[in-house]
Structures are given as structure tokens and as C-alpha cells.
Amino acid sequence: MSDNPLVFDRSLARLRLKRALAAGYPDFLLARTADDLDERLAAVLRRFERAADLGTALPVARAALLARSETLIRMAETQEESADFVGDLEALPLAPASLDLATSLLALHGVNDLPGALVQIRRALKPDGLFIGCLLGGRSLTELRQALLEAEIATTGGASPRVAPFADLRDLGTLLQRAGFALPVVDSELVTVRYGDMLALLRDLRSLGWTNALVDRKPGALRRDTLLHAAQIYAERFADTDGRLRATFEIVWLSGWAPHESQQKPLRPGSAKARLADALGVPERGAGS
Secondary structure, eight states: OOOOOOOBOHHHHHHHHHHHHHTOOOOHHHHHHHHHHHHHHHTSOSOEEEEEEESOSSSTTHHHHHTTEEEEEEEESSOOTTOSEEOBTTBOOOOTTOEEEEEEESOGGGOSOHHHHHHHHHHHEEEEEEEEEEEEOTTTTHHHHHHHHHHHHHHHSOOOOOSOOOOOHHHHHHHHHHTTOEEEEEEEEEEEEEESSHHHHHHHHHHTTOSOOBTTOOSSOOOHHHHHHHHHHHHHHSBOTTSOEEEEEEEEEEEEEOOOTTSOOOOOTTOOSSOHHHHHTSOOOOTTO
16 A cells, blocks of 8 residues: 555545435436446456446446446445445455456545555456556646636635646556556546536536545635636636637546466567568667667
């Protein structure tokens, strides 16, 4: 496990998620990721004996997983009827080598110890078991982050963190390797959602349970003048020609396999049987040429 300092108040985040689910959690992003998961699993030409959906806020992945596994369990981070059990992504209640497939949709970006969570997922997989999931990446909500930061500095003379820090795409591939996954793959997609104004975006974030749960957050709500100035900045900088405002969500997909002897191995340096220069039909040059 890593020694990273606490970034999120996980208890507060779970409380807000519970309230959001009770109020009718919107699934416009989760539904999209569930469709993507179905397509990605369709490219894996095998069935899995035991699959688990870990931390996904709604059972949107159920159909895709049941179509490719014999047994499916779902772990939620708050109590809900569709979950088989309640658990914590940072302390998975799963036995080692107990799963053939593990998924998690739009949940892992809210943990304090992402490297440790990935290590636990890898340990829960049997050899040659697959992990595939997604989380929000570093370019998510960049418009809101800029508007709130500049508005708070202008109106109060200082700023506190308002939008969560999300992992960078380049770092996530390294984290998969550090966690012990074989054949790691990372890719991302930018999803743009459009709103009539910034306040409509904030209402959506609240309905998702994604309001500020940072440990270092400033207590209390934003000042009214700060909020109005942020809305003005947002509208001036991030509006389309029809006046609607863009909000960016970067969906980063991670996949990797628990190591197994049957998997492809990289070739040893110097083991090539032919020269690249010969294949390209060009003279070979030394590194200093």
C-alpha cells in the first residue's frame, strides 16, 4: 500500500453518494461507460467463471458481465438493494485469487490510495484473470476548475481546492505496472456535456454525489459574489456559438491481466533475428550519427 496523504474525506463522499442514490442518481455517464465496457469485453474471446463489479454506483454493468461470466457479484460502497455486499475499494473484502474478472466504473478516482486499490484488485484475480475499468482523468472538469479558481482569487484574494485532482493518463499506465498487472493498456476519451449555465452543471454534480469532499476544502459554501463571478468567467470562455457551455469529462480506461505463464512475454534485448535497417531498406547508422 502507498503512503499517500489523504486527499478525500471518504466518509463524507460515501454519505453524499448515498443521498444521491436515494434522490435518483442520473446515469448519463455511467450508461455510456457500461456500453463501452460491453464493447471492450466483446473483444475478449473467452468466458469468465467468477466476475465482480467493484464500486460502480449503479448496476449498469450487470448485463455485460452476466453475458460473459458464470457468476457475478456486485460490491457497492453504500448500502443498496442491488448490491451483494458493501465494501471499500481501499480495503477490498475479497480473498486472493478468487476472481476471473474484475470491473469498476467511475469509482476509483475517488480513492486516496489508487496504487493500493489496484494492487488489491490484482491480488483478488486468479492467474490470467482480467481487470478492466474506468475512472475520471486529469482533464475532467477543467473549465469549472479554471473558473472557480480565478473567481475566488479575484473576490477573496485567495483560493481553496474546489475540484478534485484526477490522475494523469501517463501516470495510470505506470500505476498498473507497479500494481503487478501484465499487458497493461490505458486509453482515454473526452466526453463533452453541454449546459445552459454553470449552475446547471453544479446541480448535476450534486445529483451525482460529486460535490467537494476534499480533506483540505474550505468549510462553508462559496460566497455568492464568487459563484456569480465564476459563472460569468465560465460563460465568457467556454460557451459554444449557441451560448451553451461545455463541461469536459475525461474517461480513462484501464485494463491488465494477473500474470500467467501462458501470456506473451517481451523479447529480450538483442534477440532480434533481422535488422530494422534491412527491413526498411536504408543504411544502418550508429546512435551518434
